[in-house]
Amino acid sequence: MTNNALLNPCGDLPSLKITNPLKLNILIFKISDISFGIDISQVYEMLDPQKAEEESIELNYIDKLIQFHDVQITYNFPLALIINESIKTASQTPQDIEINNYRNGIIIEMPLDIIEINIKSIQPLPFFIERCVQNAIWGVIIQDDNIIILIDIYRFDFKNKSVRNNNEHSNN
Amino acid sequence: MLVGVSLRLMGDKMFKDEYKEKTDQIIAEAKQFKIDNNILYVEEQKTKFVIFILSDNYYAFRADFIKEILIVPKITYVPSSPQYIRGIISLRGDIESVIDISTLIALPEIELNEQCRLVIAQISDQTNTKRTGLLLTKLIDVLDIDNNKILPPLDLTSNSEFVEGGIYYDDKYVIILDLEKIFHKISA
Known part of the structure; x- marks a missing residue:
């Protein structure tokens, strides 16, 4: 695992390395019984949402960024993923990545696992869905008969959706 | 002589x-x-139809476009998709979309139960092939109908946009839905 530092963030900034361009490490979590995956290289660190707010990080609940029609979302164990902004601003994916700043985060349910996948196992969304869902949902993988929807958190539009602008959201 | x-x-x-x-x-x-x-x-040429129920009404598709009929597998909802898209399934390792035709033709959403079926419909044109799963409340029959028994569409339904015609099955009027028009609509 290349990103163990993320799970136990310490004071020093971790240095990430992409070791195999044909593989991705995917962070798996569930919202409303739907499995989602995020490329962990997009994540700088995971924090308690309260701590993240104290650090003035703009937080966004993931269900505010992708609409769940008629589904009431509750978070039992919310966790803030702080976005790795250094990759977002790079025009090309570097082999060695140094993290030097971050400011946005998304709140998800507690992750279940981190799995390594071959990029060839990623399937596109079916024609009729690909054309009408948000482009942050970029692909699908099947893991142990379970469908995992892949999310590119760099494609989210964070404007006006942060926790500070959505105080009505309640955590359970 | x-x-x-x-x-x-x-x-x-x-x-x-x-x-x-x-x-x-x-x-x-x-x-x-x-x-x-x-x-x-x-x-006396015949056309094969798949006859089914949506919200207590009888409907049919031309069977030429139907590749297979399945017991409904686990459907995974895809956030931000339109209401007529119920989600995606894994069909022998391939991802397919699942569309609730009921919602598309202004009928109540199908409540999944053991009678529901999923038909895999496929339409090809010169450039590509489009395939999707279509939810049915209940499958009734697959049968050949004489072409001269296919009736022009009656203007009885609010979803006449997709109606190709009608047939009688077991003394019940069956609305034939035009899959090509449905595919065109959801592709637009």
């Missing part, structure tokens, strides 16, 4: 001419019968 022979020969010739006329007529009638039969055969 000679006169008698020639009269008999003339009589034979007349008989042969009459006979030829008769056989020509028989052949002509036979040919006409064959032509009529061919016309009859064309009129």
Whole structure:
């Protein structure tokens, strides 16, 4: 695992390395019984949402960024993923990545696992869905008969959706 | 004597001419019968339909576009998709979309139960092939219907945009839905 530092963030900034361009490490979590995956290289660190707010990080609940029609979302164990902004601003994916700043985060349910996948196992969304869902949902993988929807958190539009602008959201 | 022979020969010739006329007529009638039969055969061509229920109403698709019929597998909802898209499934390792036709034609959303079925429909044109799963409340039958029993669409439904015609099945009026129009609509 290349990103163990993320799970136990310490004071020093971790240095990430992409070791195999044909593989991705995917962070798996569930919202409303739907499995989602995020490329962990997009994540700088995971924090308690309260701590993240104290650090003035703009937080966004993931269900505010992708609409769940008629589904009431509750978070039992919310966790803030702080976005790795250094990759977002790079025009090309570097082999060695140094993290030097971050400011946005998304709140998800507690992750279940981190799995390594071959990029060839990623399937596109079916024609009729690909054309009408948000482009942050970029692909699908099947893991142990379970469908995992892949999310590119760099494609989210964070404007006006942060926790500070959505105080009505309640955590359970 | 000679006169008698020639009269008999003339009589034979007349008989042969009459006979030829008769056989020509028989052949002509036979040919006409064959032509009529061919016309009859064309009129009796059949079309295979998949008949099903959506919200207590009978509907049908032309079976040419239906690849397979499945017990509904686990459907994974895809956030931000339109209401008529119920989600995605894994079909032998391939991801397919699942569309609730009911929602598309202004009927209540299908409540999943053990009677529900999923048909995999596929339509190809010159450039590509589009495939999706379509949810049915209940599958009724797959059968051949004489083409001359396919009726023009009745203007009875609010979803006439997708109605291709109608047939009678078991004394019930069945609305034939035009899958090509449905595919066109959800592709637009």
